[in-house]
Amino acid sequence: MTQANARQRKVTDAFVGKRHDVDVLVIGGGPAGTWAAISAAANGARVVLADKGYCGTSGATAPSGTAVWYVPDDGDTRERAKASRFEMGGRLAEHDWMDRVLTQTWDNVQQLADWGYPFPVDEFGQSQRTSVQGPEYMRLMRKRVKESGARILDHSPALELLVDDDGAVAGAAGVNRQTGETWQVRANAVVIATGGCAFLSRALGCNVLTGDGQLMAAEVGAELSGMEFSNAYGLGPAFASVTKSMFYKWATFYDEDGQKIEGAGSARGRGVIARELASRKVFGCLDLADEQVRAWMRTAQPNFFLPFDRLGIDPFTQHFPVTLRLEGTVRGTGGLNVTGRDCTTSVDGLYAAGDAATRELICGGFTGGGSHNAAWAMSSGFWAGAGAATFARANRRAASAALYHTGGVALQETSAHEGIDSAQVIRAVQDEVFPYERNWWRSADLLADSLTRLDALWQQLRSSAPATNAQEAVRAREAAAMLATARWMYRSAQQRTETRGMHRRVEYTETDDSQHHRLLSGGLDDVWVRRHPVANRTHHAPHAPHSPRESLSTAPHRALNGALA
């Protein structure tokens, strides 16, 4: 559809707004986008980085803190690190990619230290580099992007990709949502680093993450992968945004009467919490943390304590209500399918990095966020930036070359007079994806039930009038991206008639060996799903532990794999 539509909608010379002509455009300014911009600039490219918010505070990492999958190349340490999550991820991870990410992440973290990130030093004088604090990390990354010569456009959401006569991606068009001014970046390659989609659930730092990049990419024909692995829920106080789960390892969970809820926990017991929350309130208390652990917690995650301190709650002694907020593909693993080692997609000139891309390659169908996602962001961003720079150099386009619009919903003229009620669409999508009984657990009847409404909603959007101003366009595109994401998720979930990774089917509670494949998906008016083999050398299968729990307590370097959720 893209080509046909694109041909009809040439970018005209009457374009009013800011125009930038560069080699590489990076869309998104979180960890993946900033690494991509720095890497592209280091490879000689002229770079623009456009962020919907403010590069440095945007995205899930900035307000948070994150463990990094940072493992020394020391004996069998990396093999054990790989094996520890291999089973949990449903054996969909690929060894070549895990090896590459471990190597690249190691190098990038050394780079962070050289740039002056203040890593803590332990009692033996050893610099400890298995985690970074979000505000510090992203403030440093913004500084390095600027020093690389790349230009940052803040508050500048991209609304659509532009393509050339051959259908290759040739830039993007967007708006400055503070001034209302339109912009156009003509580039020879584009990196999508817009993050995952958390459906505006108000999970920490996630409301910037609405799947915008995936929508734009799908409009030019890009494929997604692993969209069934999209039902991660973050645990946190019911009243707050702080969905940082690691400390709940020291929590006990209670009902309203103060009775302990057996089996409830932050890791494997999270399903018990989801089940309980369907009918009653659940309370947490970090009563397993001793004085020393409490002190460490304060220095490890200062933001964890903000909501408690401000309400006068002592989380170590008082029971507080907890909830699970959907973090979708942010802590899920599905995203744009990566077809080459430089993180290219199936579309010429289009690259994907970070949570916008699939992370199945390194953790299959499960990640606790943090750790693997942080390693993937810095590695894939680094590769995508370099790949885009190389591609741009080899495929220069004349400044006068004809370009075409590709944006559909909310951007394309229709015969309708009525525009999109974005708030209503957003609520309608949330109603299908938030409920635990629809998404934490999936079942054939409820998936079909949700898809009937989601598909109808898409048709309604397709036939609505385009947005009339910048703010409206941004919100309508976010709504459309969430809707598209929900449909790829549930269509993929329908296809996977088994339980694997984080995808849980009520009717099929076991993993089915005959479904040991990935699921690619795509399309907008017509969503498609198809199988894709996992590329692994069989002789290299790691010696997997019998259960993830066992590996947690037995592997000495387990700490390096942990999600600082």
Add this chain to the structure above:
Amino acid sequence: MIEIVNEARCTGCNICVRACPTNVFEAVDGGIPRIARQDDCQTCFMCELYCPEDALFVAPQADRPATEEDAQVLRDATWGSYRDAVGWGPGRRSTAVLDASYVLLTKAH
């Protein structure tokens, strides 16, 4: 959600207008920024970190603006407590250097 731009502290530098990732604030000619889109606030506390005057207060409730019930929370508003905790600002040292996550990560698993 963001609740207070402290008029006595705010100098109208508009850094918060730039730094907020969800575009909650709006610059006001000749005045201090106003909270123009409170419902878009994602309660990430980043504005507090970037405010050089410690003039902002984000209430802990993520899903709704403050009500009468929260009057005490707003009265007890602490100015710059988060910035102090992360060690940003003149004369402070980033507390990232004290980050004990590596110890907890080992203990958590």
